[in-house]
Amino acid sequence: MNLKNIFRYLKSVISVKLNLYFLYARASYSQEGEDLIIQKIVNFKKKGFYVDIGAHHPFRYSNTFLLYKNGWRGINIDADIKAIKLFKKARPKDINVAKVISNKNTILNLYVFNDTALNTLSRKQAGIVVKSKQSELVKILKVKSYTLEQILTRYLPKNASIDFLNLDVEGLDYEVLRSNNWNLFKPKVICIEILLNPLKNNLNGNRITKFLLKKGYVIRSHTINSFIFDLVR
Numbered sequence: 431m432n433l434k435n436i437f438r439y440l441k442s443v444i445s446v447k448l449n450l451y452f453l454y455a456r457a458s459y460s461q462e463g464e465d466l467i468i469q470k471i472v473n474f475k476k477k478g479f480y481v482d483i484g485a486h487h488p489f490r491y492s493n494t495f496l497l498y499k500n501g502w503r504g505i506n507i508d509a510d511i512k513a514i515k516l517f518k519k520a521r522p523k524d525i526n527v528a529k530v531i532s533n534k535n536t537i538l539n540l541y542v543f544n545d546t547a548l549n550t551l552s553r554k555q556a557g558i559v560v561k562s563k564q565s566e567l568v569k570i571l572k573v574k575s576y577t578l579e580q581i582l583t584r585y586l587p588k589n590a591s592i593d594f595l596n597l598d599v600e601g602l603d604y605e606v607l608r609s610n611n612w613n614l615f616k617p618k619v620i621c622i623e624i625l626l627n628p629l630k631n632n633l634n635g636n637r638i639t640k641f642l643l644k645k646g647y648v649i650r651s652h653t654i655n656s657f658i659f660d661l662v663r
Contacts, residue, residue, distance in 0.1 A: 458496070459489055462653035464621055465496040468594060471619055471650055471660060478593035480504035481582070481617070483531060483606060486513060486547050486598070488520035493596045493621055493656075498524065502593075505585050507531065509540050509573060510549060525585050532575035533605040540571040551575075552601030577609035592617040598656075604638050612645055620647065620659040 458466050472478060482494045485506035489495050494504060498521055505525045506517045517526040530551065532538060541556035542549050545565040550556050551573075560567055586592070595617035597603050603622050624638055639649070639657070647659035 459492045460496075461491040462656055464493045464653055464656050464658065467651050467653070467658060468493065468619065468621060469496065469500075471658065472593060474500075475593070477501045477503075479587075479590050480594040480596065481586075481592055482506045482596045483578070484508060484597065484599040485517065486510075488517050491547055493598075494594070495521075497594065504594075505581075507581065509551075510542075510546055513546065525587075527581065527585055529581060530573045530575045531578050531581060531599070531606050531609065532602060533577065533609040534575070535577065535580075536575055537572055538575050540573045542568045542571060544568055548600060550600035550602070555601030578606055579609060579611040579615070582610070582615045586615070593619065595620045597622045604641065607638065607641055616645070616661065618661050619650075621656055622659070623655050624657045625655055 456466060460466070478497065480494050480497055480502055481504055482492075485492070485494070485508045488506075494502070494506070498504075503523055505527060506514070506521065507527045507529055508514055508517075509528070509530045511528045514526045514528040517524065530538060530540065532551065538551050539553065540549065540551055541553070541559075543559060543565040548559050548565050550559070556567065559565055582592075592615060597606060597620065599606055600623075603624075607622075620642065622638060624636060642659050646661055646663040648662050649657055650660040651658045
């Protein structure tokens with residue numbers, strides 16, 4: 431028996447005898463454990479690069495903070511200037527950008543809620559939040575939008591490739607995907623919020639899924655609301 435197996439055995443016995451259940455705890459910062467799935471998909475790779483769009487908070491509901499702790503670095507993008515100030519303080523080794531991304535350069539309404547995780551550029555999505563009383567609408571701001579291609583062209587470090595793209599912009603995820611230049615910027619793994627029931631809905635019929643399948647991705651895993659795509663060609 432090698433040292434690794436001896437350690438595993440002793441850990442198993444001691445943890446049960448002394449009720450040290452926390453020895454088997456696995457910290458997740460995601461809302462639905464996506465970060466643990468992503469780590470496995472990237473084979474626990476060290477020092478990768480991510481782009482987090484709709485990043486929201488350095489720790490809360492973060493699909494990238496666990497990667498950051500493990501040596502990854504990346505770009506965090508959010509429309510909320512206050513959120514980006516938190517990122518600059520908590521994750522100073524990242525590139526933190528207060529910008530809005532859409533499929534064209536224009537002026538959009540940003541619906542701001544008490545729970546900033548629900549902030550959205552989608553009037554329809556804002557209406558759903560208000561009607562369901564998930565959070566109170568605080569204000570509506572006029573904001574300038576940029577395409578994903580423009581943001582990546584400006585902020586992606588030279589010679590960097592994107593190992594992981596996280597996308598959660600509350601209702602405009604498809605528009606953000608369309609705004610990318612897929613010939614220049616093609617992430618290896620993508621996690622995106624798709625609000626549908628996989629038991630009742632045809633995943634391949636969803637416009638986001640259809641778009642990514644055509645770009646060479648397959649669905650590798652999913653949680654309740656998040657779908658994780660892996661590049662195969």
